[in-house]
Amino acid sequence: MSPNLLYSTEEQDLRASVRDLLTDRCPPERVLERCEEGETGDPALWHTLATQLGATSLHVPDELGGQGASVREVAVVAEELGRFVAPVPFLGSAVLATSALLGCRAGQQRDAVLADVAAGNRTATLVVPLSSCVGGSFPTAVRAGEGRLSGSVRTVADGASADCLIVPARGADGPELYVVDAAEGRVAVDAVTSFDITRPVSDVEFDDVAGVRIADPDLAATVLDDAVRTGAGVLASEQVGVAEWCLDSTVEYLKQRYQFGRALASYQALKHRLADLWYELVVARAAARYAADQLATASDDAPVAVGVAQSLCARVARHAAEECVQLHGGIGMTWEHPAHLYLKRAKADEIALGSPSAHHGVLGPLVDLHPAP
Amino acid sequence: MSESVTDTAELDAEGLRSRTREFLASNDPATTDRGEFLRARFDAGLAWVHYPEGLGGLGAPRALQSVVDAELEAAGAPDNEPSRIGIGLGMAAPTILAFGTDEQKQRFLRPLWTGDEVWCQLFSEPGAGSDLASVGTRAEREGDGWRVTGQKVWTSSAHNARWAILLTRTDPDAPKHKGMSYFVCDMTDPGVEVRPLRQITGEAEFNEVFLNEAWIPDSNRLGEVGEGWRVAQTTLMNERVAIGGRPMPREGGMSGVVADTWRKRPEGADAATYDRLMALWVEAEALRLAGKRLGQQLAAGSPGPEGSAMKLGFARLSQELSGLELELLGQEGLRYDDWSLRRPETVNFTGRTAGYRYLRAKGNSIEGGTSEVLRNIIAERVLGLPAEARADKDVPWKDLPR
Numbered sequence: 001m002s003p004n005l006l007y008s009t010e011e012q013d014l015r016a017s018v019r020d021l022l023t024d025r026c027p028p029e030r031v032l033e034r035c036e037e038g039e040t041g042d043p044a045l046w047h048t049l050a051t052q053l054g055a056t057s058l059h060v061p062d063e064l065g066g067q068g069a070s071v072r073e074v075a076v077v078a079e080e081l082g083r084f085v086a087p088v089p090f091l092g093s094a095v096l097a098t099s100a101l102l103g104c105r106a107g108q109q110r111d112a113v114l115a116d117v118a119a120g121n122r123t124a125t126l127v128v129p130l131s132s133c134v135g136g137s138f139p140t141a142v143r144a145g146e147g148r149l150s151g152s153v154r155t156v157a158d159g160a161s162a163d164c165l166i167v168p169a170r171g172a173d174g175p176e177l178y179v180v181d182a183a184e185g186r187v188a189v190d191a192v193t194s195f196d197i198t199r200p201v202s203d204v205e206f207d208d209v210a211g212v213r214i215a216d217p218d219l220a221a222t223v224l225d226d227a228v229r230t231g232a233g234v235l236a237s238e239q240v241g242v243a244e245w246c247l248d249s250t251v252e253y254l255k256q257r258y259q260f261g262r263a264l265a266s267y268q269a270l271k272h273r274l275a276d277l278w279y280e281l282v283v284a285r286a287a288a289r290y291a292a293d294q295l296a297t298a299s300d301d302a303p304v305a306v307g308v309a310q311s312l313c314a315r316v317a318r319h320a321a322e323e324c325v326q327l328h329g330g331i332g333m334t335w336e337h338p339a340h341l342y343l344k345r346a347k348a349d350e351i352a353l354g355s356p357s358a359h360h361g362v363l364g365p366l367v368d369l370h371p372a373p
Numbered sequence: 374m375s376e377s378v379t380d381t382a383e384l385d386a387e388g389l390r391s392r393t394r395e396f397l398a399s400n401d402p403a404t405t406d407r408g409e410f411l412r413a414r415f416d417a418g419l420a421w422v423h424y425p426e427g428l429g430g431l432g433a434p435r436a437l438q439s440v441v442d443a444e445l446e447a448a449g450a451p452d453n454e455p456s457r458i459g460i461g462l463g464m465a466a467p468t469i470l471a472f473g474t475d476e477q478k479q480r481f482l483r484p485l486w487t488g489d490e491v492w493c494q495l496f497s498e499p500g501a502g503s504d505l506a507s508v509g510t511r512a513e514r515e516g517d518g519w520r521v522t523g524q525k526v527w528t529s530s531a532h533n534a535r536w537a538i539l540l541t542r543t544d545p546d547a548p549k550h551k552g553m554s555y556f557v558c559d560m561t562d563p564g565v566e567v568r569p570l571r572q573i574t575g576e577a578e579f580n581e582v583f584l585n586e587a588w589i590p591d592s593n594r595l596g597e598v599g600e601g602w603r604v605a606q607t608t609l610m611n612e613r614v615a616i617g618g619r620p621m622p623r624e625g626g627m628s629g630v631v632a633d634t635w636r637k638r639p640e641g642a643d644a645a646t647y648d649r650l651m652a653l654w655v656e657a658e659a660l661r662l663a664g665k666r667l668g669q670q671l672a673a674g675s676p677g678p679e680g681s682a683m684k685l686g687f688a689r690l691s692q693e694l695s696g697l698e699l700e701l702l703g704q705e706g707l708r709y710d711d712w713s714l715r716r717p718e719t720v721n722f723t724g725r726t727a728g729y730r731y732l733r734a735k736g737n738s739i740e741g742g743t744s745e746v747l748r749n750i751i752a753e754r755v756l757g758l759p760a761e762a763r764a765d766k767d768v769p770w771k772d773l774p775r
Contacts, residue, residue, distance in 0.1 A: 005666035006673060251756050266759040271752035275685075278751055282682040283656065286663035308655050315652075360651035367623075369632055369654065372642045
């Protein structure tokens with residue numbers, strides 16, 4: 001079947017609900033205020049997204065307490081959250097951790113955690129460095145022995161807000177995945193200062209902590225790789241949202257800003273830069289939609305689609321944010337204008353879940369383009 | 374015609390399929406002369422089904438043409454070699470259909486479609502490229518016709534053409550957009566001289582056309598006197614439709630050519646060029662998907678403005694990719710196949726050698742609307758930014774600086 005690269009009516013409705021909520025509760029000024037007050041997240045907004053809009057359970061099957069939708073809908077929510085640089089742990093919990101849980105075999109422990117996370121009763125994250133790229137070797141930072149974990153992982157997304165941690169660990173027989181309760185005394189989650197102010201990162205340390213194994217060596221590496229791939233594919237849609245806000249706000253600003261007796265938007269040098277950004281956004285959106293669709297249908301082409309989308313959308317969002325700052329001139333360089341929130345998000349997203357060149361290296365061999373010897 | 378009175382109920386895919394089969398039954402492509410077959414196809418309304426009855430069509434939805442084409446192709450029927458007569462099919466015909474008199478439609482459309490008469494387009498001039506509305510080729514009244522003098526440029530097929538669509542200046546005292554008229558020009562007129570225009574590849578795909586008191590009867594005017602710009606808009610709109618929107622497989626264009634070069638492990642392949650190659654491959658794939666998305670929007674009845682992004686991206690990628698390919702080739706990239714003046718029948722952007730592809734790609738951001746003009750269009754029509762300041766709108770054409 002031909003992939004659907006458009007937004008379905010249901011997806012448009014979902015987008016409208018999320019956008020209404022964020023317009024009301026999460027305008028850029030409010031996000032900035034929170035940052036100034038030193039709050040790294042908006043738990044009340046997160047609660048509303050989870051419980052009223054079901055945004056945390058979209059691609060979870062009905063029988064596990066989810067909405068039975070797909071990654072396509074998850075991507076639509078990510079796009080809106082990107083547009084508002086909303087400080088909620090969607091990527092860590094609803095995308096990375098949830099996808100990992102979905103990949104594990106059904107069982108009492110896994111199903112219970114998944115249902116809780118889907119319902120928004122608990123928040124989770126996947127304990128890997130946010131810079132992890134699909135196709136990497138299974139991490140060895142945490143060791144598992146007889147159900148107890150030790151080791152530390154740096155720069156984990158959405159760690160501080162997580163109640164439960166999905167931890168890749170190396171056991172005696174190979175890679176495994178565990179669920180660990182973050183409230184355990186021997187777990188230390190240290191929030192570090194994040195470059196991306198609206199997406200907190202933490203260093204996580206396990207000192208002989210009890211964990212529940214949810215994936216055995218036969219499955220763990222695949223589960224982790226699939227979760228990181230899904231995360232990268234969804235992140236591409238977030239990047240489309242980031243880029244779109246940057247373009248829209250720059251267009252609006254240049255229309256109302258006058259210098260030398262003319263609207264800045266009337267200068268061809270600036271118009272052409274905006275036209276180029278618009279072009280980039282057109283191709284980025286097509287790539288992101290394709291990735292979401294291929295992930296949703298578990299297509300064989302999903303790995304290629306994600307490589308294309310993530311390497312392209314990362315560059316496009318970063319470029320759009322850089323242009324946003326530059327074309328806003330002096331005001332774009334100030335703390336009081338929200339452009340820097342988008343620049344920080346976009347630059348961090350370029351590194352998150354694999355940089356463009358890391359994705360090129362993974363993608364190439366999939367399409368018979370191998371690196372130079 | 375009485376036996377096949379058109380009934381709208383049968384203008385669906387099934388109706389057209391059976392109509393095509395009936396036509397094939399009485400016109401066996403294996404035993405019918407090619408020209409005769411094409412003329413019969415036109416008369417049966419199967420040439421372009423969305424055209425009116427009697428003019429090669431049936432007034433059917435345009436999308437159903439593919440049903441007819443598939444039946445004919447399966448039967449081994451000859452086609453009208455659309456790549457050879459693209460200007461006629463894509464630009465002249467819709468303009469004649471929209472603005473022509475009944476006599477003009479009857480006279481021109483049938484041999485245009487069958488390819489018995491090739492058409493070319495006399496629009497651009499050395500002094501009127503992006504600013505087409507400033508054309509200076511003069512047409513002056515003389516008796517029941519017009520004398521035309523001027524120079525046109527970048528005319529493909531002019532050396533094979535029987536007819537041309539021609540944009541002229543008929544009233545130099547009017548503001549530029551108001552003083553133009555549009556004609557069908559006889560390319561065999563003694564006042565028409567065609568010279569090859571050699572381009573940077575060495576070959577001459579195009580021509581310069583010199584009009585030296587060429588004679589055009591007034592019966593060959595399309596649209597009213599002074600209405601030429603509006604008629605030309607129809608032509609140009611159809612040019613954009615003709616350029617955009619065919620589905621392409623992955624690696625279907627220049628990216629596939631360069632990817633294949635990479636796979637042969639050329640001399641210049643290294644880690645840095647690999648990353649460049651992958652970035653361009655990714656963008657080409659994303660542009661392909663954007664084209665597909667555009668097609669889906671059209672099919673859903675909500676065409677977006679994304680079409681103008683396609684040409685911008687196509688030009689950029691062709692140029693970047695073909696440039697990278699030359700570097701990959703190393704020593705081989707220092708050689709060129711042939712600089713001699715050739716006159717190709719059709720053009721293939723991904724044909725010949727890497728050197729040719731690199732040079733030909735330079736035209737992609739100039740022909741059919743420069744990338745700079747496209748960016749203006751995107752900025753003004755899509756993003757709603759203010760239009761460029763104009764100093765030429767209400768001034769008589771003859772008083773404009775040039």
